Amino acid sequence: MTSPVRASWHVGRVASRRRETTSAVRLELDVPTWPGNPAGAHLDVRLTAPDGYQATRSYSVASSGPTTRVTLAVDELPSGEVSPYLVHQLADGDELEVHGPLGHYFVWTPTEPDRSPVQLIAGGSGVVPLFAMAVAREREADHADFRLLYSVRTPEDVFFAEELSALSKTVVDVVHTRRSPTGSPRPPGRLTPESFAEFVFPATSTPRIFVCGPTPFVETIAHWLLKLGHDPNRIRTERFGGSG
Amino acid sequence: MTHLDGNALAGLFADTLGIDITAAIGRCGSCHRVIELARAHAFVTAIGAVLRCEHCQGVLAVIVHKPREVLANLSGLAHIVIARL
Numbered sequence: 001m002t003s004p005v006r007a008s009w010h011v012g013r014v015a016s017r018r019r020e021t022t023s024a025v026r027l028e029l030d031v032p033t034w035p036g037n038p039a040g041a042h043l044d045v046r047l048t049a050p051d052g053y054q055a056t057r058s059y060s061v062a063s064s065g066p067t068t069r070v071t072l073a074v075d076e077l078p079s080g081e082v083s084p085y086l087v088h089q090l091a092d093g094d095e096l097e098v099h100g101p102l103g104h105y106f107v108w109t110p111t112e113p114d115r116s117p118v119q120l121i122a123g124g125s126g127v128v129p130l131f132a133m134a135v136a137r138e139r140e141a142d143h144a145d146f147r148l149l150y151s152v153r154t155p156e157d158v159f160f161a162e163e164l165s166a167l168s169k170t171v172v173d174v175v176h177t178r179r180s181p182t183g184s185p186r187p188p189g190r191l192t193p194e195s196f197a198e199f200v201f202p203a204t205s206t207p208r209i210f211v212c213g214p215t216p217f218v219e220t221i222a223h224w225l226l227k228l229g230h231d232p233n234r235i236r237t238e239r240f241g242g243s244g
Numbered sequence: 245m246t247h248l249d250g251n252a253l254a255g256l257f258a259d260t261l262g263i264d265i266t267a268a269i270g271r272c273g274s275c276h277r278v279i280e281l282a283r284a285h286a287f288v289t290a291i292g293a294v295l296r297c298e299h300c301q302g303v304l305a306v307i308v309h310k311p312r313e314v315l316a317n318l319s320g321l322a323h324i325v326i327a328r329l
Contacts, residue, residue, distance in 0.1 A: 007258045044255035058252055102254035104327075105266040105282035215246040239248045 005035040005101065009046075012070060012096045022156050024075040024125060025087045026062075031070050031098060039064035039136035040107035040129040040210065043072075043100030047082055057082040060129035060212070060238075061101065062160070064136050070098070073159050075125035106210065106238045108133040110140045116208055117201045120148040120170070121221055123213025124157070129238065130212055131160050134170040144208075146170035149199045151191055151217070154179040173199045193224050203229035212238040250284040253293055253307075260307055260314045265295075267327035273320045274302025281324070 012029035020026040037043075041064070046056045057080075063071040076087040090096070106129060108118065118137070120130040127150050137146045148170050152158050155176065164172050175195075180188045191199075201207040209230060211221050218239045225235055250265055257265045265281040272279060277299050284304060287294045292308035297320075308315040318324075 007255070007264070042252075042254070044259075056255070058255060099255050099259065102258065103251050103266045103282075104264065105251045105280070106249075215248070237249055238251060239246075240252070241246055241248070 005037075007100050007102050009097060009099050010034055012098050014090055014092050014094045014096065015069065017090065017092060020073050020159055021075070023087075024073055024159065027072045027074060027086065027090070029070045029072065029096060029098070031068050034068045034070055035101070036066035036068075037061050037064055037070075037101030038104070038107040038109050039132040041101040041103045041132075042106075042129065043070070043098045043102055045082060045086070046097040046099065047085060048097070055081045056099075058102070058240075060132070062128050062132050064132045065139075073125065073128050106212070106236055108136060108208075108210070110136060110143060114208065115144050116206050117145040117147070119201045119207040119209045120146065121200070121209065121211045121213075122148065122150045122152075123217035123221075124152060125159060126211075126213035126217070126238070126240065127152075127159050128212075130210060131164065133210065134167055134172075135163070138167060138169050140169075143169075145201075147199070147201060148172045149191075149196075150174045151177060151213070153177050155181045175199070193227065196221075196224050197228055200225075200228070203231075206231065206234065209235045210238075211235065213240070215239040215241045245287055247285040247287050247296070249282060250280075250286050250295055251282040252288065253286050253295065254282075256293055256307060261316060263324070263326055268324050270304060270324045271322035272297040272300060272302050272304060273322045275300035276322065 010031045010033045012031035015030045016028040018026050042058050042060045044056050048054050059072050074086045076083045122130045176188045177190045218237050254266045257263045268281045270281050285296045295305040304320040306317040
């Protein structure tokens, strides 16, 4: 993509769906009028009930570039209004209203002249927009160094597990907080300020940093980054939470 | 109530006001700092959203969905600069 595009409403059709993790589904949507999107952008999904009641929620787009096939990975919030429908009821061929592409802030585009290292930091399903950035980086022959730090509960909760392990241009570190894979040298446990510093580019390399996850995760990481001396203007965050 | 980032309100602002706030810069009417609206704090509920300054927590914008109209109060923003797309 060379220039940003205006967001508008589109109708997408479910081309395929598959289980992504124990609580999430991967949806491939065919959206004939989709203008493409930068890596990291999001869209709004709008559901309309027979009585006219509408509910709208934001989801990150896992795909990027000039394609009309849009990939979402939706984690279920059991008490939510939208995500349980998307995870359990939406079927192949169903239509969905989507608004996008949204966001020129939490995106990475290969045409940017900045070649400083890029540090991606994900908590749980927050990996989706960062995965899109890593895949976009994969398509470039020569560009910035990428690292992804991914905090997740168990091996079964890892989004895009197969694709992440196939990345050749992003160094991926997965930290399991509740249970590690069999044979893993690292016992399960949350990141600490000390272990965190080992997984991220040092402040002296002036990385651009993208952090996405639940609000408490993002707050903690942002605090640690500042203590490590990173420039707040180089840190971009995307919090989510609550209403699913 | 925890907050999201202004970036999360991209769809709401585009839909109701036709503004892309993820590429917009605004001056807080309370503390007068110039900020990227995508970095402001967004509080979202079923009836709408409130955008607050990340520095002083002053209210920048309120958008409320009513059954037949949208109420928008932008009085907390001294000005907005919006990138042309």
